[in-house]
Amino acid sequence: xxxxxxxxxxxLGPIARSETRPQVVVRLKALMHQASAMGCDLIVYPELAxxxxxxxxxxxxxxxxxxFFEREMPGPETQPLFDxxxxxxxxxxxxxxxxxxxxxxxxxxNTSILVDRxxxxxxxxxxxxxxxxxEHEPWRRFQHLEKxxxxxxxxxxxxxxxxxxxxxxxxxxxxxxxxxxxxxxxxVELILIGYNTPVHNPPAPEHxxxxxxHNQLVLQAGAYQNGSWVVGVAxxxxxxxxxxxxxxxxxxxxGEIVAACTTKGDEIALARCDLDLCNSYKxxxxxxxxxxxxxxxxxxxxxxxxxxxxxxxxxxxx
Ligand code: CDT
Numbered sequence: 001x002x003x004x005x006x007x008x009x010x011x012l013g014p015i016a017r018s019e020t021r022p023q024v025v026v027r028l029k030a031l032m033h034q035a036s037a038m039g040c041d042l043i044v045y046p047e048l049a050x051x052x053x054x055x056x057x058x059x060x061x062x063x064x065x066x067x068f069f070e071r072e073m074p075g076p077e078t079q080p081l082f083d084x085x086x087x088x089x090x091x092x093x094x095x096x097x098x099x100x101x102x103x104x105x106x107x108x109x110n111t112s113i114l115v116d117r118x119x120x121x122x123x124x125x126x127x128x129x130x131x132x133x134x135e136h137e138p139w140r141r142f143q144h145l146e147k148x149x150x151x152x153x154x155x156x157x158x159x160x161x162x163x164x165x166x167x168x169x170x171x172x173x174x175x176x177x178x179x180x181x182x183x184x185x186x187x188v189e190l191i192l193i194g195y196n197t198p199v200h201n202p203p204a205p206e207h208x209x210x211x212x213x214h215n216q217l218v219l220q221a222g223a224y225q226n227g228s229w230v231v232g233v234a235x236x237x238x239x240x241x242x243x244x245x246x247x248x249x250x251x252x253x254x255g256e257i258v259a260a261c262t263t264k265g266d267e268i269a270l271a272r273c274d275l276d277l278c279n280s281y282k283x284x285x286x287x288x289x290x291x292x293x294x295x296x297x298x299x300x301x302x303x304x305x306x307x308x309x310x311x312x313x314x315x316x317x318x
Pocket of ligand 1 (some may be wrong): 047084131132144170171172173195196197198203
């Protein structure tokens with residue numbers, strides 16, 4: 001029996017700092033209604049979808065920082081989204097800032113959850129690759145303080161849901177081949193990735209003109225090299241003076257873009273994802289059991305950064 005998942009991109013335009021959770025949830029619900037009316041099984045929202053992208057500001061007061069975090073999920077302000085999902089029978093993937101109390105200690109993560117058609121959370125992912133910096137750097141036009149405000153997550157797990165094997169990643173994770181491969185090794189068939197990507201990266205302004213290209217490049221490569229569907233969803237547009245890329249799209253296991261948003265505002269785009277299209281890639285070119293050579297890949301996990309030989313010319317082998 002064919003395994004189709006009708007997936008909607010739930011792209012968001014900018015969220016102002018003054019916008020409240022209930023106001024944002026109204027926007028998320030409007031997109032969910034559209035997705036449901038178009039027969040979708042699942043809608044994917046961006047990273048940190050309940051507030052503005054707050055790591056762009058240095059904040060000294062913990063109480064102010066914590067005002068951007070959710071202490072419970074669902075909480076009173078997000079419950080209406082879960083209720084609508086259950087009523088419409090549609091699943092969703094949502095990014096938010098998570099404040100979790102573990103053995104009396106507060107931990108803060110950049111998190112995504114996967115919610116099934118019954119409104120139950122079936123998977124949670126905490127962002128592993130936190131970009132940016134940990135200290136205030138006033139020379140930048142805007143900050144990127146994810147390393148200050150979040151702890152990194154620890155794993156890329158997958159879950160059986162929506163008739164297939166699903167995984168999540170968040171924004172900067174999509175630039176790293178390890179993200180996709182760890183899930184690929186668990187048989188992932190559909191990877192959901194929300195993002196907030198400024199056009200301008202202060203330490204590397206020479207990349208600015210390439211920001212949309214790099215987005216597509218990594219999403220397409222990750223899909224093809226692991227024989228998986230990939231869904232990339234932006235929070236786009238000029239948010240508090242910072243221009244963020246759009247470019248939300250759905251990539252087939254062939255690496256082809258099959259659906260894409262065309263604006264930088266709240267917008268839906270859809271694809272009928274046949275999970276069985278993964279099979280020919282997973283069984284042939286990327287049959288990992290047959291073709292991978294893990295004994296040649298030791299450095300991937302043994303080494304974090306580049307090390308040169310003493311003469312500085314060749315990579316060391318140990
Ligand atoms: N949110 C996020 O991870 N954004 C980063 C910006 C990189 S520049 C510090 C990204 O990789 O898109």
